[in-house]
Amino acid sequence: MTLNQSDKIQDITSGGFDSEVTAARKNFGKLMTGLVVACVGIAILPLGSILFMLLKNGLSRLFLNFPSVFTELPPPPLVEGGGFSNAIMGTIITCTIGALLSVPFGVLTAIYTVEFGRGNKLSQFVRFCTNVLSGVPSIIAGLFAYGIVVLTMGNFSAIAGGVALSVLMMPIIIRTAEEGLKSIPSEVRQGLVGIGATNFQGVTSVILPATLPFIATGVTLALARAAGETAPLLFTALFSQFQARSLSEPIATLSVLIYNFAIAPYANQNSLAWAAALIIVVLIMFVSILARTLTARKIY
Amino acid sequence: MTNPSTRPAAPQATQSEDIVLRTENVSVYYGAFEAVRNVYLDIPKNKVVAFIGPSGCGKSTLLRCYNRLNDLIPSARVTGKIAYQNNDLYDPKVDPVEVRRRIGMVFQRPNPFPKSIYENIAFGARVNGYKGDMDELVERSLRSAALWDETKDKLKQSGLALSGGQQQRLCIARTIAIEPEVILMDEPCSALDPISTLRVEDLMHELKQRFTIIIVTHNMQQASRVADYTGFFNAEAAEGGSRFGYLVEYEKTESVFNAPREKSTQDYVSGRFG
Amino acid sequence: MTSQTIAKSETLIESSQKFNPVRLVDQIFYWLTVATALGVGFILLWIAWSLLSIAFPAIVKFNIGFLFSTSWNPVNDAFGALPQIAGTIISAIIALLFAVPLGVGVAVFLSENFLPTKVQTPLGLLVELLAAVPSVVYGMWGIFVFVPFILPFLQGIHRVFGWIPLFSTPPSTRQMFTTAMVLAIMILPTIIAISRDSLLSVAPELRQGAYGLGATRWETLTRVLVPSALSGIIGSVMLALGRALGETMAAAMLIGNANRINISLFAPASTISAMIANQFGEASGLQKSALFYQALILMVMTLIVNMLAEVIVNRFQQVE
Known part of the structure; x- marks a missing residue:
């Protein structure tokens, strides 16, 4: 590879030693700059359009009869008004279940790979599995939760939705927790050993607290991803027109509501979908910014 | 066995005193590499013992054997016997955590925990099962480490906010608080300025009333100022070409510096080394 | 004491x-x-x-034989996965055709100092935001904004190039081509982020060396920087491919779920994940089993692609 490059550097100079950049070379540069700027323009266009449409359609629906979208239940077809209070609750509930399952599991795994087994075979295996897991299509996480929860419990439920989301959150949490643990200088670990602390005492009292900003970042990033996921919830949490009364029954979520209402042929449901989409995107943006500020608070 | 390093290094200097740690024929390996070869050395109670010698002579490696810190390096292997109160430190029945509670350590770079000054001291004590008056212990430890006057008004501040010299004294206070019998110091002043160094050295004189101290240092003046006994280590090329460290001589500090038995010690202490 | x-x-x-x-x-x-x-x-x-x-x-x-059968008949219990496998691969590849040049272009732009940092940083943030928008929102945007916007252009293409089999059917509102374009937008951030990182991680000596020999910025980029960052860029493309293969919502909402293979890109089609999302609700018995079989195929496909990506990216990290 390196050899190759030096060949190419020679290519550039072999045209002669005149120090002036020829017109052809200048034009080549101008052309390429133009192309790249065009690329940026084309890439920004859809994003701009999405944000604009979200604000236009979403805001207008939010303020149409404010604050009913936050307090009312989803409307049946051909009925005006309505809201998605149950879906907001459902998104919070399923994401919380996902976090409750994946955070302890992910953090403990990261503690093993960094604190106990750094570089050993099991850690490498975990690293490999984490990478594979992060590439698992989200719909397959949904089928997995369907297979192990829905079929066992006999019905669709918030728990099944949470299980599906936890599979998707896990790799994010493992990675950020590992990153955080690795940022703790080895001197601190030696100090802990030096005063006769056991690994448990050292990790729980000193190392984990110092890693907290990273873990918080991982959790918020994972939540941001989970909040927008739809495919894994389609056959786990399903949907519900009503407020959920228990975790073992189908539950509405914002993302599934967007899907159902966006493909429905009713204008009121379509506009509610836009409003829900706006709320999810704002939520995710907020959470991402939160994650950044959390990382900035790190000790090391 | 004609190798010079196999000579048992003069334990007679310490025969009349209580011995805390007995080192018998200890060698340390990192994988196939032999870092220290065949060390015999006894540490007397309530004295300061200094290990000096050029880099790569294995003095820090040996120091880390005394609280089993080498356990943390997967490839490290210790042979021979280190006896502490008639128990072999490396006896499989011994929990290394128990060893470290009795043999504390201060490291080369100050490494306070990312906690408040107060918690830095209280944490170690709590971990070691201390149930008494914590405020009193923190104050006593900080006073012993000559840090109380500077920190008494900011005990809730982070230990990381202190200056380097203060951080190192905080680490000493943290070690004192767990009441070990032996304190190991691995070049404790190498990251400090001269004034902080002086304070830590003064501290050692006071601490040896209560503790036995083993200090590794690059600084010969420091060894001559603080140590009662000094061990000089050197490195030598082994058969395969790699170098191994060994103990050249171990005597009262005055005799090491004024009347060394070995030529290499003479060369080292007079600055004619290498 | x-x-x-x-x-x-x-x-x-x-x-x-x-x-x-x-x-x-x-x-x-x-x-x-x-x-x-x-x-x-x-x-x-x-x-x-x-x-x-x-x-x-x-x-x-x-x-x-499941892999090569085109039937999907719950009444006779005859199922196959060929249209879905084909649709999954074709949509992902078309998406890459759009996204790779675009993404590498943006990555080059963001890795060089074309603009002051003040403009560059928010631009990078914007790309990250693009990655954070949920796929169901892209799907909805596709339905209400993108497809109505692009359809007249596609109709134009069909009128002029209709003799080419790829454009031989009148553009449908739910079809392969628009789906692939939305997929392209969705995988863009992955390509941009990793390609930019690998461009930035090229040893500064190489860059300085090229400049020192009198190469212009673009000669340096095209002959030195991009070639040496190539394995990182390819790795990002593989990761993006993995994502495009497994993407569900946008495909389920836009592709039309037609269980047949049509040479024309303007006709409705199907992908594995879209098929599962659409059929799962009313499937039972052997049909559900067949859907899980399709999911298994999808899992193997993404596994292979992601592992290849990892091998390539790892190589790039070692070189670095």
Whole structure:
């Protein structure tokens, strides 16, 4: 590879030693700059359009009869008004279940790979599995939760939705927790050993607290991803027109509501979908910014 | 066995005193590499013992054997016997955590925990099962480490906010608080300025009333100022070409510096080394 | 000092042998972390096993022929996956054709100082935001904004190039081509982020060397920087491909779910994940089994692509 490059550097100079950049070379540069700027323009266009449409359609629906979208239940077809209070609750509930399952599991795994087994075979295996897991299509996480929860419990439920989301959150949490643990200088670990602390005492009292900003970042990033996921919830949490009364029954979520209402042929449901989409995107943006500020608070 | 390093290094200097740690024929390996070869050395109670010698002579490696810190390096292997109160430190029945509670350590770079000054001291004590008056212990430890006057008004501040010299004294206070019998110091002043160094050295004189101290240092003046006994280590090329460290001589500090038995010690202490 | 509770009078071995809850907790904690670490692997196996066990009846019945059959008939219990496999691969490849040049272009732009940092940083943020928008929102945007906007252009293409088989059908509102374009937008951030990182990680000596020899910025970029960052760029493309293959919502909402293979890109089609999303609700028995069989195929496809990506990206990190 390196050899190759030096060949190419020679290519550039072999045209002669005149120090002036020829017109052809200048034009080549101008052309390429133009192309790249065009690329940026084309890439920004859809994003701009999405944000604009979200604000236009979403805001207008939010303020149409404010604050009913936050307090009312989803409307049946051909009925005006309505809201998605149950879906907001459902998104919070399923994401919380996902976090409750994946955070302890992910953090403990990261503690093993960094604190106990750094570089050993099991850690490498975990690293490999984490990478594979992060590439698992989200719909397959949904089928997995369907297979192990829905079929066992006999019905669709918030728990099944949470299980599906936890599979998707896990790799994010493992990675950020590992990153955080690795940022703790080895001197601190030696100090802990030096005063006769056991690994448990050292990790729980000193190392984990110092890693907290990273873990918080991982959790918020994972939540941001989970909040927008739809495919894994389609056959786990399903949907519900009503407020959920228990975790073992189908539950509405914002993302599934967007899907159902966006493909429905009713204008009121379509506009509610836009409003829900706006709320999810704002939520995710907020959470991402939160994650950044959390990382900035790190000790090391 | 004609190798010079196999000579048992003069334990007679310490025969009349209580011995805390007995080192018998200890060698340390990192994988196939032999870092220290065949060390015999006894540490007397309530004295300061200094290990000096050029880099790569294995003095820090040996120091880390005394609280089993080498356990943390997967490839490290210790042979021979280190006896502490008639128990072999490396006896499989011994929990290394128990060893470290009795043999504390201060490291080369100050490494306070990312906690408040107060918690830095209280944490170690709590971990070691201390149930008494914590405020009193923190104050006593900080006073012993000559840090109380500077920190008494900011005990809730982070230990990381202190200056380097203060951080190192905080680490000493943290070690004192767990009441070990032996304190190991691995070049404790190498990251400090001269004034902080002086304070830590003064501290050692006071601490040896209560503790036995083993200090590794690059600084010969420091060894001559603080140590009662000094061990000089050197490195030598082994058969395969790699170098191994060994103990050249171990005597009262005055005799090491004024009347060394070995030529290499003479060369080292007079600055004619290498 | 008398208040110290550690009994130092015990010998080392005595206190080591004595029962100590702290030591027990430490042991339990260690084995707990080992268990969770093994658990990550276990979850992967569990996923594979749960797919396999439900897909089993279909695997037994259709065997490998499932991959090459185009039928999907719940009444006769005849199922195949060819249209979905084809649709998944074709949509992903078209998406890459759009996204790779665009993404590498943007990555080049963001890795060079074309603009002051003040403009560059928010631009980078914007790209990250693009990655954070949920796919269902892209799908909805596709339905209400993108497809109505692009359809007249596609109709134009059909009128002019209709004699080419690829554009031979009148553009449908739900079709392969628009789906692939939305997919392209969705995978853009992945390509941009990793390509930019690998461009920035090229040793500064190389860049300085090229400039020092009198190369212009663009000569340096095209002949030195991009070639040496190539494995990172290819890795990003593979990761993006993995994402495009598994993407569900946008495809389910836009592709039209037609269970047939049509040479024309303007006709409705189907992908594995879209098929599952659409059919799962009313499927039962062998049909559900067949859907899980399709999911298994998808899992294997993404697994291969992601592993290739990892190998390539790892190589790039070692070079770095």
